[in-house]
Every structure is written in C-alpha cells, then in structure tokens.
Amino acid sequence: MLYNFDRSIDRRPTLSVKWNKEAIKSLCGNPDAEPFWVADMDFSVASEVTQKARILSDHAIYGYPHATNxxxxxxxxxxxxxxxxxxxxxxxxxxxxxxxxAILVELLSAEGDGIIIPLPAYQPFIRIVNNLQRTMLGWPLLYDQDTHTFSLDWPLYEELCKRARILIFCSPHNPSGMVFGHQDLIRLCEIAKQNNVVIISDEIHADLSFETHLTLLEPARQVGCEAVVCMAPSKTFNIAGEHYSVTLFNSSELKKRFVTRLEQLFLSTPSLVATTLALASYESGGKWLEELLVYLQKNADLIEKTLQKEVPSVVFLKPRASFIGLLDCSAILHLVERDAQEHPELYDSSASAQGGLLSRFFGQRAGLAFNDGTWFGGEAYRRFVRLNFGTQRSNIERALLHIKQAVAFLETTYR
Structure with a gap:
C-alpha cells in the first residue's frame, strides 16, 4: 500500500471539534472519553493533496480564488x-x-409545507426543516430486530407524499449505512412524480460506498421526477472542514434559480483553501480512496467479528458505505437503565445535553464518546449509538476492549 492509515496523529492540539473536550462532554458527560463520534476521520489526506496545501502555505498569501476548471x-x-x-x-x-x-428547501417550498425525512436521520436535516418553519413528515425506516437491517416502508412513503412538497433523501444513508439499488431509486422517483414531490438527494457519502453507488440523478431523469443531487469531497477525502460542495441538476430552470439565490446570499464561491484541496483531491486522490476503502472495510469486519464473538449482546449493523455504523444495544438497554437508577450522577443529562442514556453509559463506563441514537430522531432510536470507525485500527481494538469490559460490568453487576 502507498498510504499508511495506521499512522497515529494527535489531533488534540488542533481546532478539531471531534477532539474538543467540551463537545465530547456534551455527548457523554465525560470530557476525557475517546472520540468516536462526529463524521470526520483520523487519517491524513493523500500526500498529493498535502503537497498542494504545503505549496499554498509556503506561498503565504491567501487571496481570492479563481479556478475555471x-x-x-x-x-x-x-x-x-x-x-x-x-x-x-x-x-x-x-x-x-x-x-x-437549506437553499433548495427555501426555494422549493413555503412555510408550513410538508418535508419528508427518512428516520433515523442526520439531525441537521431536521433542523433545516424546523429553521425554515416547514412541517416535518418523519418517514421511519422499517427495522428487522432479528436480522438487524433497515428497509424502506413503501406504503408509508406513498401516504406521506400526498402531504409533502419535498423529500430530503440520503444515499448512502446516514446513519444506517444502506446503499440503494436501481429499482428502489426508480420506485422512489415514480411515487414522488405522481405526487409532485421534489427529491433532494444528499449523496455526500457516495464516493465511500463499498459497492456500486447509483446516483438518483439518472433514475429521476428517466422517470421525469424533479430531483437535485448534492455531493462533496468532504467525507471522501477527509477535508470536511473545508466547505465545498457540488450540486447536480437535471432542470436548467431550477439550476438558474439556485445559482441566483447563491449569488443573492454571496455563497457561490468557496474559499481559496477549500477550492485548492477539493481540486487536488478530485484530480489526485483516487488511489488514496481505493486504499482507504479497503482499510475501512477491514475495520468494519473487525468490529463485527469481535462483537459477535466476545460481546454478542451488542450488534454492529455493518454498513455498506462510509466509516460510520450503528451499534444495536437493545439487549443491554435494561441493564443500562438499572445502572442509571443506581448511579444517577453518571447519567446527568444537564452535563450532556447532546447525548442520551447509551452515549452516557459508554462515555462513563467505557470512556468512549459516541453519538446517541436519539440524536437521529428521538426516543425511537434510543437502542442505538453511532460509531465512527474512520480511525487507526489500534484505536478500534482499544475501543472494542473497553466495550467488552463495560458490558461485562453491567452483566456481572445487574444480573
């Protein structure tokens, strides 16, 4: 391999929110918990991208960018x-x-209009709907507790489309890790077209799919459904702090309205650094991404097999894309509730307003910071935490050991 993903990098001296003690505390009440939460990775970017960044840094002038390509x-x-x-x-x-x-929701709907959001959901989608005073129409995914898999609830989708103006879709899906096939995307678009629903498809994790990713743009064109696709280099190449995105249109009229709104808000030009890193990543980051995907899949395999063998009461929903996955903790939830009753000081919600019961348990008893399932859609998802495995394998191995010890404590103490 050309790139060393096992090299440990200390991010604590930087401005990384992932490693910020206050942010970690807000999730689990323990500022010293090791972070496995927010979706950026602990890997250095491709050396080719680093070289471009170094040239920019050495030049030491950060003026306005102009890149026509x-x-x-x-x-x-x-x-x-x-x-x-x-x-x-x-x-x-x-x-x-x-x-x-957010701009597309503003352009394509009015206050009070219904916006469908599949649940569990990346929470900012919900905030966009609420901030713009639209009506959120939650579309819970079906969950099979025996196979620990999610699927789309088509009858409910058809009902919701009758009351909706927009569907905010996420493909691959965060946090479930679902990847959608051609027939699913065609069906999604056909139902949307029948009800004049516009689909906004967030495909920020598309490049990180472990199998073929099918963008919604082509099925939407085939069906005649109005749809927009949003992509970015941010998750793909670990440059999430550099805000740069790509929005794809089938409709020239909608594209014109979108560009006009960007210009009205002075949001059409990413920064010099963001533009430099994005272009370098797309032009030179392909080999790095290939090796990254192999490394991530091995991390996912390790988590799945270790938990199956050593901590069967915690189930990893192995994702089909990206570096984040859910842990189903249903089997230990009642024990965590007992622990919270016995030690309420460890589960103080005022000290971890962004967390939930399980994130506090793992933060306090395992020293690990995860996103609580409730962050993705409320109490219906309290059985889950989301684990970011985009980190060095030694960190994954240590986290698995801490999970094993914490669960063993529960099962020994409260059974």
Whole structure:
C-alpha cells in the first residue's frame, strides 16, 4: 500500500471539534472519553493533496480564488468513479451540502409545507426543516430486530407524499449505512412524480460506498421526477472542514434559480483553501480512496467479528458505505437503565445535553464518546449509538476492549 492509515496523529492540539473536550462532554458527560463520534476521520489526506496545501502555505498569501476548471474536474471524477455522464452545465459549486439543501428547501417550498425525512436521520436535516418553519413528515425506516437491517416502508412513503412538497433523501444513508439499488431509486422517483414531490438527494457519502453507488440523478431523469443531487469531497477525502460542495441538476430552470439565490446570499464561491484541496483531491486522490476503502472495510469486519464473538449482546449493523455504523444495544438497554437508577450522577443529562442514556453509559463506563441514537430522531432510536470507525485500527481494538469490559460490568453487576 502507498498510504499508511495506521499512522497515529494527535489531533488534540488542533481546532478539531471531534477532539474538543467540551463537545465530547456534551455527548457523554465525560470530557476525557475517546472520540468516536462526529463524521470526520483520523487519517491524513493523500500526500498529493498535502503537497498542494504545503505549496499554498509556503506561498503565504491567501487571496481570492479563481479556478475555471472546477466543474470539468468534478465531471471527470464522476465519470471515473460512478460512470456518471454529466455536462458541466449541470454542475454548481457552492459552500457546503447543508447550505445547498437549506437553499433548495427555501426555494422549493413555503412555510408550513410538508418535508419528508427518512428516520433515523442526520439531525441537521431536521433542523433545516424546523429553521425554515416547514412541517416535518418523519418517514421511519422499517427495522428487522432479528436480522438487524433497515428497509424502506413503501406504503408509508406513498401516504406521506400526498402531504409533502419535498423529500430530503440520503444515499448512502446516514446513519444506517444502506446503499440503494436501481429499482428502489426508480420506485422512489415514480411515487414522488405522481405526487409532485421534489427529491433532494444528499449523496455526500457516495464516493465511500463499498459497492456500486447509483446516483438518483439518472433514475429521476428517466422517470421525469424533479430531483437535485448534492455531493462533496468532504467525507471522501477527509477535508470536511473545508466547505465545498457540488450540486447536480437535471432542470436548467431550477439550476438558474439556485445559482441566483447563491449569488443573492454571496455563497457561490468557496474559499481559496477549500477550492485548492477539493481540486487536488478530485484530480489526485483516487488511489488514496481505493486504499482507504479497503482499510475501512477491514475495520468494519473487525468490529463485527469481535462483537459477535466476545460481546454478542451488542450488534454492529455493518454498513455498506462510509466509516460510520450503528451499534444495536437493545439487549443491554435494561441493564443500562438499572445502572442509571443506581448511579444517577453518571447519567446527568444537564452535563450532556447532546447525548442520551447509551452515549452516557459508554462515555462513563467505557470512556468512549459516541453519538446517541436519539440524536437521529428521538426516543425511537434510543437502542442505538453511532460509531465512527474512520480511525487507526489500534484505536478500534482499544475501543472494542473497553466495550467488552463495560458490558461485562453491567452483566456481572445487574444480573
């Protein structure tokens, strides 16, 4: 391998929110817990990208950027990575996927309109709906407790579409790790078209799929459904702090409205650093990504097999994309509740307002910071925590040991 993903990097002296003690405490009440939460990785970027960043740093002037080849560079990447035939005229560059989604919701709906969000959901989707005073229509995924898998609830989707203006979709899905096939995407678009629902598809994890990723843009075109796709280099190449996104359109009219709104808000030009890193990543990061995906899958395999063998009461929902996955803790939830009754000081919600029962348990008893399942859609998901395994394997091994010890404590103490 050309790249060393096992090299440990101390991020604590930086401005990393993932390693910020106050942020960690807000999740689990323990500021010293080791972070496995927010979705960025503990890997250095590709050396080719580092070289571009170093040249910029050595130059030591950070003026306004001007890069006329950005859309062409992305089209080349999309063709190579996803066999996606795009024209530069379909592509808009802007300052972040969430910014793009919020603007699209604003453009395509009015206050009070229904917005469908599959649940569990990346929480900022819910905030966008609430901030813009739209009506959230939750679309809970079906969950099979025997196979520990999620699936789409089609009858409910059809009912919700009758009351909706927009669907905010996420493909691959965060936090479940689902990857959607052609028939699912066609069906999604057909039902949306029948009800005049516009689909905004967040595909920020697309490049990190462990299998073929099918973007929604082509099924939407085939069906005649209005849809917009949002992508970015941020998760793919671990440059999430550099806000840069790519929004893809089938409709030239909608694209024109979107560009006009970006210009009205002065949001159409990413920074010099963001532009430099994004272009370098798309042009030179392919080999790094190939090796990263192998490393991530081995991390996921390790988590799955170790828990099955040593901690069977905690189940890893092995994702089919990206570096985040859910742990189903249903079998120990009643024991955690007992622990909270016996030691309420460890589960003080005022000390961890962004957490829940399970994130506090793992923070206090295992010294590990996870996103609590309730963050993704409320109490219906309290059985889960989300684990970020985009880190060195030694960190994964240590985390698994701490999980084993914490669960053993529960099972010894309260059974």
């Amino acid at each position: 950005q859309r062409q560079v992305f089209c080349s990447w999309a063709k190579k990575r996803h066999l996606l035939d795009l024209q530069p005229g379909q592509v808009v560059i802007s300052q972040g996927v969430l910014t793009s989604i």
